[in-house]
Amino acid sequence: xxxxxxxxxxxxxxxxxxxxxxxxxxxxxxxxxxxxxxxxxxxxxxxxxxxxxxxxxxxxxxxxxxxxxxxxxxxxxxxxxxxxxxxxxxxxxxxxxxxxxxxxxxxxxxxxxxxxxxxxxxxxxxxxxxxxxxxxxxxxxxxxxxxxxxxxxxxxxxxxxxxxxxxxxxxxxxxxxxxxxxxxxxxxxxxxxxxxxxxxxxxxxxxxxxxxxxxxxxxxxxxxxxxxxxxxxxxxxxxxxxxxxxxxxxxxxxxxxxxxxxxxxxxxxxxxxxxxxxxxxxxxxxxxxxxxxxxxxxxxxxxxxxxxxxxxxxxxxxxxxxxxxxxxxxxxxxxxxxxxxxxxxxxxxxxxxxxxxxxxxxxxxxxxxxxxxxxxxxxxxxxxxxxxxxxxxxxxxxxxxxxxxxxxxxxxxxxxxxxxxxxxxxxxxxxxxxxxxxxxxxxxxxxxxxxxxxxxxxxxxxxxxxxxxxxxxxxxxxxxxxxxxxx
Amino acid sequence: xxxxxxxxxxxxxxxxxxxxxxxxxxxxxxxxxxxxxxxxxxxxxxxxxxxxxxxxxxxxxxxxxxxxxxxxxxxxxxxxxxxxxxxxxxxxxxxxxxxxxxxxxxxxxxxxxxxxxxxxxxxxxxxxxxxxxxxxxxxxxxxxxxxxxxxxxxxxxxxxxxxxxxxxxxxxxxxxxxxxxxxxxxxxxxxxxxxxxxxxxxxxxxxxxxxxxxxxxxxxxxxxxxxxxxxxxxxxxxxxxxxxxxxxxxxxxxxxxxxxxxxxxxxxxxxxxxxxxxxxxxxxxxxxxxxxxxxxxxxxxxxxxxxxxxxxxxxxxxxxxxxxxxxxxxxxxxxxxxxxxxxxxxxxxxxxxxxxxxxxxxxxxxxxxxxxxxxxxxxxxxxxxxxxxxxxxxxxxxxxxxxxxxxxxxxxxxxxxxxxxxxxxxxxxxxxxxxxxxxxxxxxxxxxxxxxxxxxxx
Numbered sequence: 001x002x003x004x005x006x007x008x009x010x011x012x013x014x015x016x017x018x019x020x021x022x023x024x025x026x027x028x029x030x031x032x033x034x035x036x037x038x039x040x041x042x043x044x045x046x047x048x049x050x051x052x053x054x055x056x057x058x059x060x061x062x063x064x065x066x067x068x069x070x071x072x073x074x075x076x077x078x079x080x081x082x083x084x085x086x087x088x089x090x091x092x093x094x095x096x097x098x099x100x101x102x103x104x105x106x107x108x109x110x111x112x113x114x115x116x117x118x119x120x121x122x123x124x125x126x127x128x129x130x131x132x133x134x135x136x137x138x139x140x141x142x143x144x145x146x147x148x149x150x151x152x153x154x155x156x157x158x159x160x161x162x163x164x165x166x167x168x169x170x171x172x173x174x175x176x177x178x179x180x181x182x183x184x185x186x187x188x189x190x191x192x193x194x195x196x197x198x199x200x201x202x203x204x205x206x207x208x209x210x211x212x213x214x215x216x217x218x219x220x221x222x223x224x225x226x227x228x229x230x231x232x233x234x235x236x237x238x239x240x241x242x243x244x245x246x247x248x249x250x251x252x253x254x255x256x257x258x259x260x261x262x263x264x265x266x267x268x269x270x271x272x273x274x275x276x277x278x279x280x281x282x283x284x285x286x287x288x289x290x291x292x293x294x295x296x297x298x299x300x301x302x303x304x305x306x307x308x309x310x311x312x313x314x315x316x317x318x319x320x321x322x323x324x325x326x327x328x329x330x331x332x333x334x335x336x337x338x339x340x341x342x343x344x345x346x347x348x349x350x351x352x353x354x355x356x357x358x359x360x361x362x363x364x365x366x367x368x369x370x371x372x373x374x375x376x377x378x379x380x381x382x383x384x385x386x387x388x389x390x391x392x393x394x395x396x397x398x399x400x401x402x403x404x405x406x407x408x409x410x411x412x413x414x415x416x417x418x419x420x421x422x423x424x425x426x427x428x429x430x431x432x433x434x435x436x437x438x439x440x441x442x443x444x445x446x447x448x449x450x451x452x453x454x455x456x457x458x459x460x461x462x463x464x465x466x467x468x469x470x471x472x473x474x475x476x477x478x479x480x481x482x483x484x485x486x487x
Numbered sequence: 488x489x490x491x492x493x494x495x496x497x498x499x500x501x502x503x504x505x506x507x508x509x510x511x512x513x514x515x516x517x518x519x520x521x522x523x524x525x526x527x528x529x530x531x532x533x534x535x536x537x538x539x540x541x542x543x544x545x546x547x548x549x550x551x552x553x554x555x556x557x558x559x560x561x562x563x564x565x566x567x568x569x570x571x572x573x574x575x576x577x578x579x580x581x582x583x584x585x586x587x588x589x590x591x592x593x594x595x596x597x598x599x600x601x602x603x604x605x606x607x608x609x610x611x612x613x614x615x616x617x618x619x620x621x622x623x624x625x626x627x628x629x630x631x632x633x634x635x636x637x638x639x640x641x642x643x644x645x646x647x648x649x650x651x652x653x654x655x656x657x658x659x660x661x662x663x664x665x666x667x668x669x670x671x672x673x674x675x676x677x678x679x680x681x682x683x684x685x686x687x688x689x690x691x692x693x694x695x696x697x698x699x700x701x702x703x704x705x706x707x708x709x710x711x712x713x714x715x716x717x718x719x720x721x722x723x724x725x726x727x728x729x730x731x732x733x734x735x736x737x738x739x740x741x742x743x744x745x746x747x748x749x750x751x752x753x754x755x756x757x758x759x760x761x762x763x764x765x766x767x768x769x770x771x772x773x774x775x776x777x778x779x780x781x782x783x784x785x786x787x788x789x790x791x792x793x794x795x796x797x798x799x800x801x802x803x804x805x806x807x808x809x810x811x812x813x814x815x816x817x818x819x820x821x822x823x824x825x826x827x828x829x830x831x832x833x834x835x836x837x838x839x840x841x842x843x844x845x846x847x848x849x850x851x852x853x854x855x856x857x858x859x860x861x862x863x864x865x866x867x868x869x870x871x872x873x874x875x876x877x878x879x880x881x882x883x884x885x886x887x888x889x890x891x892x893x894x895x896x897x898x899x900x901x902x903x904x905x906x907x908x909x910x911x912x913x914x915x916x917x918x919x920x921x922x923x924x925x926x927x928x929x930x931x932x933x934x935x936x937x938x939x940x941x942x943x944x945x
Contacts, residue, residue, distance in 0.1 A: 042606035061592035066576035092546030098764030107545030121528035277823025279766035319659035324764025342532025
């Protein structure tokens, strides 16, 4: 592996042009001794060119959408248009302090207001708050609104959130953070929810249900209206996990499916870059009955002026989720993306995401892969299971994933959803060419042949990356989270 | 269509493979009454040139002024190399490093980030980032309650000198779990909380004490005494710090006899632009004994099958994708790219540069205060030691002065009246190393004018 930046450090080396000149002393002479630092922090002492070379070289040991096909299911790794970064980085946007006066932010606020309106239109909801900083925070905000809604009606008996067994881990976790207990319900073998179980599961204790539609199994819940009816009749509300919105953008709206509240992952559906783990943004959209509870702040237009609505005006709001207004830079990028797509571009996203996915699913099926739910239409993603290969040749989904790295592909999501054994969740997105899909399919077929004739090459993959397979057990057992200098 | 590469031939071939005649058939499992065929409320598509023109005119509208606001977001110089490198497509367009063999660059960088943050705060370990400072404190409080096994009460003490925007966020995030937040008021003369005062108010058992240093007013408190006081009562100490100040101020790990247990806050000052409030960089560091209660991603060192050193996401059994409803937090996406920027920033500044930036920021704030208090009726509000940020007491409404000075393109600071009833004339001001003496003089001149205007208008 590369040397750590600390290992390149030499005492008293530095980057002089980065230092302020016009200061009096490098101490805070006016402060009591007892409040001052006496130790030297472990920061590298290196030159500017060393820093640049080190971190540039590290960046080369990284798969990304701009460099690799990245069919990571459930994550919608589509092309992130470069113009978004350039325009969101204009000095007028970057240099504005969050507590600057509203009149010094009218350009910024106009973008946010219009983004709110666009998201309302595309979700079929009545109101939007852009403030949640990621999908999981959007989930938290959404469930907190459900809670506040029940409380506002003095309905204090509702203690349970229903979550299907195919849900993202964030769903049950967000429900817990909102003080709810989680009831898990099974999915039928045809991919739809088990309505009979649902009917038995709901009751006066039901606060709501969290659903991803299309689900993480890559199929649309065909009885969604029935599901909504059952939950609503029991007095519960419906939460839409927007992780898979890309599959239905501009075709079906969660509001029309009778969902009450949802979040949108802008870093998925609206093309903002994922930054190697974040920042994301998880705006929430609600129907009329949850409007009063939206998290603050959000933007209102009064005559020609844009202004923040805070809890002074939104007195029933669930409150603030961050110190300021959320991940502004991500929101600007998403706004730019929506303006580039326009009303015709939105449904094309879903159409071509689903075309790519169904095409791949069919070809895998034709090649004899064990495709999950072959009788169903795929959404923008689909599952293949490596259970047979694992049993017959001892080559697992993880082995396939690692071998794909050798061939220059980021691996699909593996072992999720939890209910399909040895699964790979493949999401090509709409921005990939047919050639890329074909090459990927050919590679998977090649790995399948390898698994039959030379399983070891797959089991021991990757071979071409800077490192071979890493020891996760050791990492957890001999915990080493920070560098300690040896001398 | 934007960003869709398919030719007509591609579409035909793909439909044929699938065995359907049109793309619309792909949606035939969806009840037909749910399908929509247009989105009238969405403005029509622009091309790149048009959107550039629109965004440039909007950004231009917001370009202005000399900023003297701090209050949790700080304008420091950002070296050109920070975003030249952090903005590289590899960092920018990767996902969370789930496949470590394909993500060593990101993982090694985060390991370096964790090392720097742990060392700055004097803690043993750091996670790989949270959303922002406010939500990081909320997570730290939840973590402290889980981690403090000696205390049954889900009760946490929070001084009102903690950033009020953070306090609001904490309220939103932790209140659903039957956690009681006790406000500890500050002394009106000194603007701080003291052991004597807090001892009188607090009679019940509590799981943790939150200590901001410097506090929201920029004042330094007796963190050693407060830490020891909390520890004697079997409570944990959550330090909330601006990490830039730790170049000069004592690190939380050395507060009192045993040191704080968790240190958190916002690392935005490390190379991250103000950008109207985000994305910023929540950080959370702690002592070893609490590591398994940490929220969020953590990178650990290990070896590959050949014994070569490598890095991966570890302790995943705490996280939502494994533990689901029993996870330490629901956080999934964090602020990875911001951690990349902060790591590059800290490497460029090094221990010496960071110290100078902190010292310059502090000294310039003091210079501004010195000059301002020469104006008639302007005083420093609280008595005590300030660092890097200060509260000026004006002879009239601070809100009015802020508005007046804004007309001259100066963001004068934050008027405290909206957050602290009774402090209507108080103005929280911050200088960083980016302000020259000329800027400060301009500020003073403008403040003088604003104070005069008011007198005339009376």
